[in-house]
Amino acid sequence: MSTPDLNLLITLDVLLAEGSVARAARRLRLSPSAMSRALARLRETTGDPLLVRAGRGLVPTPRALALREQVSQLVQDAQAALRPSQVPDLRRLSRTFTLRTREGFVENFAIDLIARISEQAPGVRLHFLDKADKDSTALREGTVDLETAVVDKDTSPELRTQALFTDRLIGVVRADHPLSQAEVCAAGYAAGEHIGVSLRGLDHSALDQALRSLNLTRQIAITVPGFSTALGLARSSDLIASVPERYTTRLRAGMHSFALPFAVPTFTISMLWHPRMDADPVHRWFRGCLREVCSGKTIDI
Structure with a gap:
């Protein structure tokens, strides 16, 4: 059995709506002869005349009347499926986004991100996972929506990336540490x-x-394995922690931070996602929220 030409659905929808080969031809920008050939193919495919002459016009057969509503809905659904996606009503949106990130990112940025999302889409929830390595399998499989990372040669080339902010290493000591008393x-x-x-x-x-x-x-x-632990130790000892400035803003509250007295290269924290989510309107909106929250942070020492 041959596969039917689904383009005939559009032709049938217009023919049944217009009840005229000539008017249907004009609507579809076809010649009358091309439309007549299309009607012949429809009759052959369905095994029904569909439209028959009655006086000077055409009238639908019972089969055509039975098909009219179904065919119209199929055409509308197909057209909707092929249109660019539209952002749904965020106030009614219910979705959970999973982010895989390093220690410190949640403490520093999650509060502002939650506030921004709750204002626009109160039904959206966040699920944070610890990022122990740079394996992109979770993004590829769709179990993670976004990751944060320093993009380098080990980053999978298939992933989409966008910079969030540039960071630098700084020194941090407890508030009454000797290094807090003068320029370091x-x-x-x-x-x-x-x-x-x-x-x-x-x-x-x-x-x-x-x-x-x-x-x-x-x-x-x-x-130690992370920033929180390093800063926790420095907060209650004479030890010096060297940590990223922007990444640890809230973790350093109440401590003395200072610029390193020598030049060290900066680095850029980026967000990463799989290309399958690139055009998804809700995912795109979420990426925008994260980008705005991160770029809105300005910390001076």
Whole structure:
């Protein structure tokens, strides 16, 4: 059995609506002969005459009358499916977005993101997952909507990326630490005991290279897996934490932060998503919310 030509549905819809080969031809911008051939194909396909002559016009057969509403709905549904997606009513939207990100991002940006989303789409929920590696399988499989990362050579080339903000490493100590009493010099920074953070994407090697260029080295007293732990230790000791500035704004509340007294390269935090979600209007709206929240942060030391 041959597959029917679905384009004939549009022709049949117009023929049944107009009840005239000539008018249907004009509406579809076809010649009358081309429309007559299309009607012949429809009759052959359906096994019914569909439109028969009555005086000087055409009238639908019972089969045509039975098909008219169904065919009209099919054509409308097909046209709707092929139109660009429209953003639904955000006030009525019910959806959960899953974000995979590093420690510190939730503490620093989630409050503002929740506030912005709740204002526009109160039915949207957020689910944050810890980002332990750069494996993009979850994005590819659709179990994660967005990730944050420093884009590098290991980032999957199939993913879409957009920068959120540029960050830099800064020094952080407890409020009454000796380094909080005066401007910090490179020698004073290096002389203290430091907290190392073992986190992929955070280039502490650049920091140590900068110190070596000044003939200085720092002593790592302890290495921890994340910013929160590093800042927690620094808050209650004489240890020095070196962490990203923008990424840890709220985590550093009540502590003394200072610009590093030597040049260290900055780095850019980006959001990543799978191309399948690129044109989804709700996903695009959510990406815009995240971008606005992150770009709205300005921190000066």
